[in-house]
Amino acid sequence: MDIFKYYSELEQGRIILSFKGKISEEFLSSVYQTMENHFEEGAEDVRLKKKIYYILIECLQNVFHHTGNLNDENGKSDFEGNDNAIFMISKSLADNYVITTGNFIPEKKISALKDRIDSINKMSKEELKALYLDQLNSTELSEKGGAGLGIIDIARKSGSKLNYSFHSVNPETSFFTLSIEIK
Template sequence: MFDEKMLLDLQSTLGSHGILISFSGRFSQGIIEELGEAIMEHMKAEDRPRNDIYNVFAIFVEITHNIKKYAQSKLGSDFYDQIYSSGIVTIGRNEEGYFICSGNLVEKTDAEKLANALDALIPLDKDQLKKCYKEQRKKDLPPGSTGAGLGLIDIARKSSKPLHYSMRDMQDLEFFTLTVMV
């Protein structure tokens, strides 16, 4: 049973890791907007630089939309309910700056594609990321595509450090985590 001690322990754990906002579950447009607004207000109250506020907000929105769109794309999959309910995002601050850490279940074939895309982006510097972004914008969208493939590149461009990701085997699925520093 969940009680006040467990809630206090959870609050203490989040605070000790610098987590300001955390959400776990099914992402909707309303939840994304409310959480985005909350983090912007928090950062403004701390008198953070406008560019930091914009980058944290933009990365948060891109990541949460990616989780939501991915889950919606799995409608009809045997794992749809698991995938749709698996999203989590945290935003926090530590000595290096702000971090956005997210996770969600992905099908194994998609995990491999995602890892390949990230492995190609991580070693690139800011100029190379800018060039990659411009090249990607010029490409035609592949049939059945839901986007131009710019999201991860844009996240990497706004990040102050190389992206960090991991995959954890969860039997039929992989739990994908992404950490972005601003």
């Protein structure tokens, strides 16, 4: 790994924050606080600051709720996986904020997740709004707190497509990365 390149990117402000480890509730609190302080000093307008913050929260909570030992409806763990994750806030070459997360997921969940993101990526702003309202109105919150709304909201607020990839780690596990450029 080229540490100087990493340092230079930090120095130029391309990488604003990066983290690898277990995403805990305490960690999330400190990230929110750090980003609030960052934005207080920055020149971004209210609309953009809030957008970044919203998307950041949803991305991190997605990782928080879907990492590690996932339990099915019967409380049975179906994935004794690695609960480490990576998360980064950076700037693209076009100077837009980019939020990237990476976490391990069970291989068998890939196909449903991929289909969901692909279908969301095909939707217009109006279709996303209609889907969001429909899910908000009809879905119950799951045990883990999500209502399937996070990913729709990220697409709605970011105004860009959700970039993703799956990297197979072993026959049961893949590393899932999600990257959102905020325009």
